[in-house]
Amino acid sequence: MRPRIRMATRLLAVLTVVAGVGGGPAYAQRWYFETQAGRVRPDFAPVDEPEGFLSGLRNVMVGTRYEHGPGGFRVSAGIPTRSDEPLWGALGGWHRFTPLELESWFAGVDLAGNGYLVRERGTGPGSSLPLPGDPVPSPGARGHALAGQVLPVVGYQRARFQVQARSGMSFYSSRLGSTERDNRVWLSDAQSMASPFSWLALGPVVRHYRTSQDAHTYAGGNGVVRFGVARAWAEAGRWLDPGGSDIPWAAGGSVRLHPRMAVNVSRRRETFDPLYLRQPQTSWSVGLSIQIGGPLNTTRAVPVAAFEGGRVTIRLAARDSSSIPRIAGDFNDWQPQVMLRAGDHWAFTASVAPGVYNYAFVNEEGEWFVPESAPGRRADGMGGYVAVLVVPS
Numbered sequence: 001m002r003p004r005i006r007m008a009t010r011l012l013a014v015l016t017v018v019a020g021v022g023g024g025p026a027y028a029q030r031w032y033f034e035t036q037a038g039r040v041r042p043d044f045a046p047v048d049e050p051e052g053f054l055s056g057l058r059n060v061m062v063g064t065r066y067e068h069g070p071g072g073f074r075v076s077a078g079i080p081t082r083s084d085e086p087l088w089g090a091l092g093g094w095h096r097f098t099p100l101e102l103e104s105w106f107a108g109v110d111l112a113g114n115g116y117l118v119r120e121r122g123t124g125p126g127s128s129l130p131l132p133g134d135p136v137p138s139p140g141a142r143g144h145a146l147a148g149q150v151l152p153v154v155g156y157q158r159a160r161f162q163v164q165a166r167s168g169m170s171f172y173s174s175r176l177g178s179t180e181r182d183n184r185v186w187l188s189d190a191q192s193m194a195s196p197f198s199w200l201a202l203g204p205v206v207r208h209y210r211t212s213q214d215a216h217t218y219a220g221g222n223g224v225v226r227f228g229v230a231r232a233w234a235e236a237g238r239w240l241d242p243g244g245s246d247i248p249w250a251a252g253g254s255v256r257l258h259p260r261m262a263v264n265v266s267r268r269r270e271t272f273d274p275l276y277l278r279q280p281q282t283s284w285s286v287g288l289s290i291q292i293g294g295p296l297n298t299t300r301a302v303p304v305a306a307f308e309g310g311r312v313t314i315r316l317a318a319r320d321s322s323s324i325p326r327i328a329g330d331f332n333d334w335q336p337q338v339m340l341r342a343g344d345h346w347a348f349t350a351s352v353a354p355g356v357y358n359y360a361f362v363n364e365e366g367e368w369f370v371p372e373s374a375p376g377r378r379a380d381g382m383g384g385y386v387a388v389l390v391v392p393s
Contacts, residue, residue: 029066029067029068029293030066030067030068030291030293031064031065031066031291031292031293032064032065032066032067032289032290032291032292033062033063033064033289033290033292034061034062034063034064034065034074034076034287034288034289034290035060035061035062035063035287035288036060036061036264036285036286036287036288037059037060037061037285037286037287038283038284038285038286039059039282039283039284039285040059040060040061040078040283040285042076042088042090042092042114042116043273043276043278045088045116045118045145059078059079059080059081059085060078060079060081061076061077061078061079061285061287062076062077062079063075063076063077063090064076064292065289068334070095070096070097070098070334070335071093071094071095071096072093072094072095073091073092073093073094074090074091074092074093075089075090075091076089076090077089077090086118086119086120087118087119088116088117088118088119089116089117090114090115090116090117091114091115091116092112092113092114092115093112093113093114094110094111094112094113095110095111095112096108096109096110096111096153096335097109097111098153098335101326101336101338104156104157104158104337104338105154105155105156106154106155106156106157107152107153107154107155108152108153109150109151109152109153109168110149110150110151110152110153110166110168111148111149111150111151112147112148112149113146113147113148113149114145114146114147114148115144115145115146116144116145116146116174117142117143117144118142118143118144118145118176119141119142119143120141120142120143120176120177141176141177142176142177143174143175143176143177143179144174144175145172145173145174145175146171146172146173146174147170147171147172147173147275147276148170148171149168149169149170149171149187150168150169151166151167151168151169151170151187152166152167152168153165153166154166157332157335157337161192161193161194161195162192162193163190163191163192163193164190164191164192165188165189165190166187166188166189166190167186167187167188167189168186168187169184169185169186169187170184170185170186170187170275171183171184172184172185172275172276181277183211183275183276183277184211184212185209185210185211185274185275186209186210186211187207187208187209187275188207188208188210189205189206189207189208190205190206191203191204191205191206192204195351197351199225199226199227199353200223200224200225200226201223201224202221202222202223202224203221203222203223204219204220204221205218205219205220205221205222205235205237206218206219209274209275211274216239216240216241216272216274217239217240217241218237218238218239218240218248219237219238219240220235220236220237220238220248221235221236221237222234222235222236223235226353227353228353228354229255229256229257230253230254230255230256231253231254231255232251232252232253233251233252233253234249234250234251234252235249235250235251236248236249236250237249239271239272246271246272246280247269247271248269248270248271248272249268249269250266250267250268250269251266251267251268252264252265252266252267253265253266254289259291259356260290260291260292261288261289261290261291262288262289263286263287263288264285264286264287264288264289265285265286265287266284266285267282267283267284267285268282268283268284269281269282270282270283311349311350311351311352312349312350312352312389312391313347313348313349314327314347314348314349314350314359314389315342315345315346315347316339316345316346316347316361316371316374317344317345317346317371317373318341318344318345318346319344320371320373321346321361321363321371323363323364324338324339324341324346324364325339325346325361325362325363326338326339326361326362327339327348327359327360327361327362328359328360328361328362329357329358329359329360329389330357330358330359331350331352331357331359331389332350336362339361352391353391354391354392355390355391356388356389356390356391357388357389357390357391358386358387358388358389359386359387359389360385360386360387361374368384370384370385370386370387374387375387375388375389376388376389376390
């Protein structure tokens with residue numbers, strides 16, 4: 001195993017987790033408890049499971065997730081449901097730094113890091129198996145995997161449209177028993193998303209992977225449909241390499257049972273991966289996500305925003321901001337976007353589904369603020385304030 005790659009991936013994982021807890025406005029910070037049941041295992045696990053085994057419950061995943069808009073981290077563990085299933089734990093973090101922002105344009109870098117530990121407990125049909133030709137791990141074998149990404153990004157975003165392009169390095173290193181694997185891939189991707197209606201978003205995606213031996217290109221598309229408390233998503237595409245006739249796809253959805261609780265389902269078919277070198281496999285899960293910390297979207301009485309044609313406009317009095325402000329909230333994943341001057345107001349128009357949203361403003365010095373004139377202004381429970389936007393159904 002190349003020591004420099006191992007050191008780089010470990011350092012990246014640590015730095016990304018530190019960045020994930022780096023802050024952001026208090027009202028953008030949320031903690032979740034998550035649990036999933038099914039055929040659940042992280043993508044970056046050091047080995048794959050045999051194709052075709054989908055019947056029955058494989059394991060249960062439990063964990064916690066923290067988000068603050070541009071970053072966050074997740075800690076999870078697998079609870080086996082059978083004696084031959086492995087024990088595993090995973091830690092991952094991500095953060096998008098965007099130091100350059102000009103009106104609707106932005107530039108920065110995406111960082112991500114993941115770590116994984118596993119201990120085999122058997123060699124039956126439920127245990128992990130290596131790739132063809134690799135030694136079969138014995139019961140009690142221990143393993144790990146480390147993965148990281150450094151992807152410079154540029155993009156353009158408006159209320160109904162966004163596009164971004166990235167290009168950088170992805171690292172992967174794993175070991176299970178006597179099986180070791182190192183891989184480096186130069187990844188370039190481009191994707192866009194358009195929202196012609198408040199309840200629909202669609203967009204294409206292209207990814208190009210280049211290794212020291214070969215290159216692979218994937219082309220596909222994805223979409224999201226929102227309706228009230230329900231949300232559904234799907235993606236599909238094709239590897240453009242010769243022989244890549246099998247179509248990878250994924251689909252899922254969620255239903256919000258309570259402002260703090262949602263049920264999630266998903267199913268995914270993977271055919272090939274140049275970075276993790278996984279075998280073709282199908283996974284599925286049914287899970288529950290519970291928000292255990294951070295501000296809660298409530299429907300208490302606050303002014304209702306003007307909502308027409310699936311679009312809502314938020315205004316900030318010019319006297320409340322002497323410089324060009326930006327706005328960030330639940331409706332744009334807390335990614336600050338520039339507001340435009342409209343007479344004696346600053347204005348921002350977005351396509352949103354009916355619901356309740358928290359938001360705040362950012363001045364040119366990077367300071368977050370919510371003036372007393374903001375509709376529905378209230379304490380966020382962590383020493384600051386948040387404005388509340390209610391979009392009627």
